[in-house]
Amino acid sequence: LSGQRQYSQAEEDKLIENITMKTLDRIEDLTSGVWAKVIYLEQGREMAKVYAAELSLLVTGSNNPFDGLELGLSYFYNSARLEETEYILGNLNQGIELRRDSDGSLLAKRNCQLPICVKRHVSQPVLSADLLRTRGELLLDHFVKIFDMQEFYSLISLEMRKPVFSKSALQKASVTVLSLGGSDLPILHMPCLIAVVNINALNVLNNEEELHSISLMTSQLTLDKEKKDEETKEGRDEAKHRRQRKRWSRTDQRPLLKKREANSRKLREELRNRGEKISDYMKYSWEEDVEHKAVINMDKLYEQMRKQSTASSSQSSGRSTPLKNWAKINVALREATRELQKAEFEEMKVVEHKSL
Numbered sequence: 001l002s003g004q005r006q007y008s009q010a011e012e013d014k015l016i017e018n019i020t021m022k023t024l025d026r027i028e029d030l031t032s033g034v035w036a037k038v039i040y041l042e043q044g045r046e047m048a049k050v051y052a053a054e055l056s057l058l059v060t061g062s063n064n065p066f067d068g069l070e071l072g073l074s075y076f077y078n079s080a081r082l083e084e085t086e087y088i089l090g091n092l093n094q095g096i097e098l099r100r101d102s103d104g105s106l107l108a109k110r111n112c113q114l115p116i117c118v119k120r121h122v123s124q125p126v127l128s129a130d131l132l133r134t135r136g137e138l139l140l141d142h143f144v145k146i147f148d149m150q151e152f153y154s155l156i157s158l159e160m161r162k163p164v165f166s167k168s169a170l171q172k173a174s175v176t177v178l179s180l181g182g183s184d185l186p187i188l189h190m191p192c193l194i195a196v197v198n199i200n201a202l203n204v205l206n207n208e209e210e211l212h213s214i215s216l217m218t219s220q221l222t223l224d225k226e227k228k229d230e231e232t233k234e235g236r237d238e239a240k241h242r243r244q245r246k247r248w249s250r251t252d253q254r255p256l257l258k259k260r261e262a263n264s265r266k267l268r269e270e271l272r273n274r275g276e277k278i279s280d281y282m283k284y285s286w287e288e289d290v291e292h293k294a295v296i297n298m299d300k301l302y303e304q305m306r307k308q309s310t311a312s313s314s315q316s317s318g319r320s321t322p323l324k325n326w327a328k329i330n331v332a333l334r335e336a337t338r339e340l341q342k343a344e345f346e347e348m349k350v351v352e353h354k355s356l
Contacts, residue, residue, distance in 0.1 A: 009122050012187050013172070015044060016123050016195075020171045023197045027206070030199065035100040037197040040073055042085055044188035047076045056099040058111075059194060061092030073192070085191040088114065088181040096138065096178070096194075104200035106147035106176065110138040115182030118146055119193065123172035127151075137182070147176050147198050156204070156214050167205055174201035 023037050036052040038059070050057075050066050062072035074089045094111035101107055105128075110116050117136045120127060127136070128148035138144050155173060159165055180192035187193065204210050271277070 013122050015188065016121055016172045016175050017168070019175055019195055019197060020168075020202070023199075024171070024202065027199065027202060035104075035199050036098065036106060037199065038071065038098070039195040039197070040071070040076065041193050041195065042078055042081065042191060044190075045078075047078060048073075052098060052100075056097050058095065058097050060095040061089040082191050084181070088192045092180065095180075097143075098196065099143065100200075101145070101149070104149040104198070104204075105145050106196060106198055107143040108138055108146045108178065109143045110140050113140075114180065117179050117182050119177040119179045119187060119190070121175070121177055121187060123169065123175070138178075146178070146196070147174075147201070149198075149201070152198075152201050152204075153214060156211070157217070160215055170205055171202060174198045174205075 019039060030051065031053065033053040034051045036057070038050050038052060038057065039046060040048045040059075048066075048071070050071055054068050056069075058070045060070055060072050061074055062070070063074045064070055064072035065075050066072070073092065073095075078085075091114050092112055096116055097109045097111060099107045099109075108116075116138045118127070118131055118138075120136065128145040128151060130145040130148075134144060138146075152170075152173065156170060159170055174197055176196045176198070177187060178194040178196065179190055180194065183190045183192075185191075
């Protein structure tokens with residue numbers, strides 16, 4: 001930058017603002033098919049501006065005048081053009097192809113060997129996921145999203161949450177700057193750059209109904225988030241309450257056991273109302289003889305499986321012995337569990353029969 005004037009970020013922001021203001025001055029006169037305004041600049045000086053209305057626009061280094069499909073940058077004369085600019089235009093060849101996506105996003109594809117990248121400016125706080133993956137560089141013969149309309153909607157939503165809604169900041173965010181030749185210089189020093197204004201994004205900002213729709217969506221998302229946060233807080237408070245209890249059991253969270261406890265309580269109340277002794281029909285937990293209940297003795301079960309495995313090892317069919325052992329253990333566990341559940345069910349039936 002030796003010998004060149006140093007520009008501030010405020011001056012760079014002023015350039016982007018001028019681009020958007022000039023576009024807004026003409027936006028009411030544009031046809032519905034126009035999707036972008038493309039401006040060619042050399043060192044911050046505007047050399048040409050065109051409007052894209054066809055399916056795609058090709059920006060090349062040729063001398064061809066603009067015909068709606070191709071914009072030849074060498075067609076525009078500049079007496080103070082730099083040698084670096086001449087080199088870039090001479091090697092731009094088929095340049096880049098710009099295209100609009102179905103949702104209003106903008107795509108770009110590099111057709112030349114020159115590096116071309118998106119230059120982030122101070123008024124563009126977000127980049128598309130494609131650009132983040134490629135670090136702003138356009139891919140050869142492959143379309144990259146240079147302006148993500150969904151990200152722009154998110155930006156509008158974030159702006160609406162601020163105390164003061166700034167439409168001008170969003171308008172400047174509709175501008176995407178492409179550096180031809182991949183220069184790392186500030187925007188106002190770049191030998192060749194293209195500024196692409198997304199007309200669809202500006203139309204969204206001028207449409208009160210669409211802004212109202214985004215506002216409602218933002219409000220709903222905020223309510224959903226607050227509701228989810230409240231549910232999460234309640235769940236944490238409940239878990240904290242359980243941990244702080246002097247006596248806590250995992251059965252507190254099991255609805256089936258809660259129902260069984262409620263039935264048992266109801267049975268005791270009926271016995272009291274009839275003047276009968278509860279002990280004649282049912283026992284309290286501290287009176288129950290746990291030795292007579294069906295239980296799963298894991299030590300005996302594993303010992304039994306080990307003996308069976310040892311006895312049948314000589315007749316192995318080649319399959320994995322540990323795998324077969326685990327399969328047998330799982331089967332035995334399921335059978336023992338069923339027996340335990342059956343015993344508990346029969347015991348409950350006996351208690352209910354006595355109460356009748």
